[in-house]
Amino acid sequence: MTMPTPIPTPMPQTLPPAPWTARADLAALVAALDPEGLGLCRYVGGAVRDTLLGLDVKDIDMATTLLPEQTQAALEAAGIKQVPTGIAHGTITAVLPGGPVEITTLRRDVTTDGRHATVAFSQEWREDAARRDFTINALYADPRTLAVSDYFGGLADLATRTVRFIGDPEQRIREDYLRILRYFRFQARFGSLPADAASQAACAALAPGMKGLSRERIASELMNLLALPDPSPTLATMAGLGVLGDVLPEAAPADLPALVATEAREGVAPDALRRMACLLPADPPLAEQVAARLRLSVAQRKRLACAAARGADDAGQSARALAYALGREEALDRLLLAGRSTADLAGWDIPRLPLKGGQIVARGVGAGPDVARTLRAVEARWVAEGFPDEARVMELLDTVLAQA
Template sequence: MILPEAGWRTRADLIRLTDALGAGDGLVRYVGGAVRDTLLGLPVSDLDLATALLPDDVSRRVLAAGFKAVPTGIAHGTVTVVLPSGPVEVTTLRRDVETDGRRATVAFTDDWREDAARRDFTINALSADPTDGRIHDYFGGAEDVKTGLVRFIGDPLARIAEDHLRILRFFRFHARFGQGTPDVAGLAACTERANDLMALSRERIAQELLKLLAVDDPVPTVALMVAHGIFAPVLPEIDTDSVARLRRLVAREPAQGGDAVRRLAALLPPDPALADQVGARLKLSNAQRKRLVTAAEPGEPGPARALAQAIGVGPARDRLLLRSADPAEGLAALEGWTPPRLPIGGGDLVALGLSAGPQVAATLQAIERQWVEEDFPNAARVRAIAGEKVAQALRAR
C-alpha cells in the first residue's frame, strides 16, 4: 500500500529534513497520526518522524541541514525540529524496558517492528517511507483504519498495564475514528481496569477528557463509558443524567460549534460549587474553571444581552445553550454584538448636582440597571435616565 498524495508531503523544508536524516537509506519514516489521517483524507496537523538514528546524530544532521533542533524529550529520544512550515518531532526507535502504568523507561533500538509494537492501537502503528510513500503495517492497522476499528496491539490488558491513560485514549479514538460497536476485547479490558485511572494525574485525565469532548459528536461514546463504569473511579458526577444533558447540548450547538469546556459543564449537575470542585480536581486552568462555574448556574438565564453585559458574551452563550428553554433568539441577539460601556460617568452626575461619594456610586448603579433593562438605549436616553435618577437622589437628600 502507498500513502496517498497530500499537500504536507510536498513541503520543501520537510523533504530537506527527511533527506538529511537518511530517507534514501531507509533511516527515517513518517509515523502515527500523519499516516492514519492521510489514509482517511483528513488534514494533518501534527507531524511525527521515527528514525533509526540516535538523538545526538539526529541533532547533528538537523543542524547541518540548517534547521534548529530542540531536545524536547531527549530521555525518550525525541528531538523537535523547527522548520519554517512548522515543528516536526523526530523520535529514535524505542522499546520499553520498564513501565508502571504512568511512565515508561525506554531503550533505543533499530527494529522498526519493535518500535511499532509499543504503540497503543493498530491505527497508530502505521509508518510510511518518505521517498516512495510505501506503508509499513505490522499489525493490520490499514484495514482497521478502513473499517473504523480501534484495536489494541496485542493483549489489551497488558497494554493498559503499561499506560493506564490508554483506557481513555481507547474511547477518544473510538469517538473520532470508530464505526459501529467498539472492539469487544478492548472494551472489556477498559471496563475491567477502569479503577487504574485513579493512579493517573488529574491533568492527564482532563486533557484526554477534553479531547474526547471536542470530537463532532461525543454523546454515543460518553454514553458507552457511563454504561461501563469508566468515569466512576475519577468523575462519579458523570452519570446517565449527564448523558441526557450532553445530548441536548450537542443538538443545540451550531455547526462546528462544539466546545469541550461547555460540554464538560453539561456533564455536571447545575451546581456552581460542585463545578468548582470538579475544576479543581481536574486541575483546569483558572479561565476554564471560572467558565465551568459560571456555566453551572441553574435556572432560565433571562435576557441574553443583559446576561452578556454581566458575565461576558462567551459565558452567556454557554448559559443559553445549557439552561435556556429556547436559546435561538438569545443567541441571535448576541451574534456580532459587543457589550457597550455605559455612556455616562460619575463626573457627569456631579455636574448635575450630586456630591462626590457614595450617592454618586449608588445613582450610577441605578442608571446602569435601567439602561440594561431598556436594552442599552443611546446616549440621549441615558442622559434622560440620569436626569431622573439625579432628581430622585436630590429629593431623597
C-alpha cells in the same frame, strides 16, 4: 454516532497525495536524515492515519533508526534548527518553516508501571510499532515513496473504523492506564459500532487503575474527548461501563446530546469546557471542586463555576443582557446550555455605559454612595431597554433623579 465520511475498502497501501507530503522543507529534512535513501526514517502515527482517511494533517511525527545524537548531528550539518524536547526518550524536534516535526528514535519498552515507561532504543521497525497503543496509530510511511508499512493490521482496522489495541488489551492498559481514555477518545473520533469487544471489556475491567494517574493527564484527555464534534454517544458508553465514574464521578451525560445539537444549530464551535459544564450539575461549589481536582486554570475554574450558576433567572434576561453581565463567552455557555439562540450576540460588541460619576455629581448628587446607587439604577434601566444611546441614558438619569 456521527462518523467521518466512509472511505473505500481496502485501504490503499500508499499515502494519497496531500499538501503536507509535498512540502519542500520536509524533503530537505528527509535528505538530512537519510541522504543515501537507506530507509533510515519514516513518517508515523497521526499524519499517516489521517492522510489515509482524507483528513487534514496538523502535526507530523517521524521515526528513525538514528540514535538521538546522530539525529542532532544530521540536523546540525544541514543547518536545520532543532530543540531536544524529549532527548531522554529519543525525541528531537526539527523546527521547519512549515511547522515543527518530532523525530524519535525507534524504541522498545523495558519496564512500565502503569504511568511511565522505561525505554531502550531499537533498530527494528516492528519492535517500535509493537509498543504503540492502537493498530491505527502504528502505521508508517516511507517519506520518498509514501509506501505504508503496517505490522499489526492497522490498515484493515482503519477501513472498518475499528479501534483496537495492539496485542493483549489488558496488558497494554496496565502499561499505561491513560490508554483507557485514549481508547474512548479514538473511538469517538474514528470508531464504528459495535466496538471491539475485547478492547472495551478491558477498559471497563481496568478503569479503577486510572485513579493512580495524575489529574493533569486525566483532564487533558477528557478535554480532548469533549472537544470532538460529537462525543455524546461515547460518554454515554463510558458511563454505562462505569469508566466515566472513575475519572469524573459527578458526571451525568444525559444532557450532552442536546447541547451538541444546539451548538450545531447555532453554528458555534464545540467547546470542551462548556461540555464539561453540561456533564456537571448546576452547582457552582461542586464545579469549583471538580475544576480544582482536575488542576484547571484559574480562568477555566471561574468559567466552569459561572456555567454551573445557570438557572431559571437566565430565562428572563436577553442574550445581550447576559453578555453584559457575565462576558461574551460565559453568556454563550449559559445560552447554549439552556438551548437558547445566540443570534443576538453575532457581530455585537459589549458596550460601556455612557455615564460617569462626575456627570451625576454635576446634577447635584453628593459624592459617595448616592452616586453609586444612581449609577446602578440608570445602568439597570439602560440594560433593560437594550443599551440605548447616550441621549437616552441622560433621560434615564433625569428619571432616576426625579424619582429619588
